[in-house]
Amino acid sequence: MTYKADWVTGDILTAAQQNSLAEQAISRFADAGARDAAITSPTEGQFCYLTGSNALQFYDGSSWTATSLTADITEVAAGTNIDVTSGTGPVPSVAVSIDAELACADQVVSRAQMKDYAETVNALGSKSAAFNIDFEDGNVQTVTISSGTFNVGLINSLASHSNSITILGTNLGAGTPSFVAGAHGGGGNAVKWADGTAPTYTASGTDVLCFTTFDGGTNFYGFAAGLDFS
Numbered sequence: 001m002t003y004k005a006d007w008v009t010g011d012i013l014t015a016a017q018q019n020s021l022a023e024q025a026i027s028r029f030a031d032a033g034a035r036d037a038a039i040t041s042p043t044e045g046q047f048c049y050l051t052g053s054n055a056l057q058f059y060d061g062s063s064w065t066a067t068s069l070t071a072d073i074t075e076v077a078a079g080t081n082i083d084v085t086s087g088t089g090p091v092p093s094v095a096v097s098i099d100a101e102l103a104c105a106d107q108v109v110s111r112a113q114m115k116d117y118a119e120t121v122n123a124l125g126s127k128s129a130a131f132n133i134d135f136e137d138g139n140v141q142t143v144t145i146s147s148g149t150f151n152v153g154l155i156n157s158l159a160s161h162s163n164s165i166t167i168l169g170t171n172l173g174a175g176t177p178s179f180v181a182g183a184h185g186g187g188g189n190a191v192k193w194a195d196g197t198a199p200t201y202t203a204s205g206t207d208v209l210c211f212t213t214f215d216g217g218t219n220f221y222g223f224a225a226g227l228d229f230s
Contacts, residue, residue, distance in 0.1 A: 106158055128175065130184040135163060142168045149176040153184035157217035164212040172201035179211065181220045191222040198222065205230030
């Protein structure tokens, strides 16, 4: 029974009314033992406060459960990427300060305004046999070709999305690399070039190649951003 009563002098408080008010009030006890001794038959939804542990609890029908409303936040400690500007309560202030690696796990970052950003460059070293270029290692990668005729796979682009990568290739023409979508030995589609012909790579010098996909890596389109930087 829940009600609001406006008492006046001379009113009689019945046992039922007193019991109902007791159930609705937040009773204070030193600890759980004192609470259980005083409230032998708690009612679902009844609250109590334990002064010894500063805990606000309610009875859920089978047991006493601590609420998340025990008190205001009194102090906040700094953590990874979190800078505390005012750590004391009741309303602390925090700010996000990206001072460590942030892994977005392929989630969308929308309406971002970028200023003074850089891209990771992954160095693949010297190659003379088939290998893969992994998007997860960076969207700018360097490689030197020493010799050989083989496939170069473009792997781990984000499925169903547009992905692009830039390759700074040294002495690509010292071998005969053929770029393919997916793993180098997986039978993926050959990269599509303008006019259907791959550029003639430089045997002694640097070529800058760009690859982009609009279907998550099923098909790649290749562009020679610049040849024979020497």
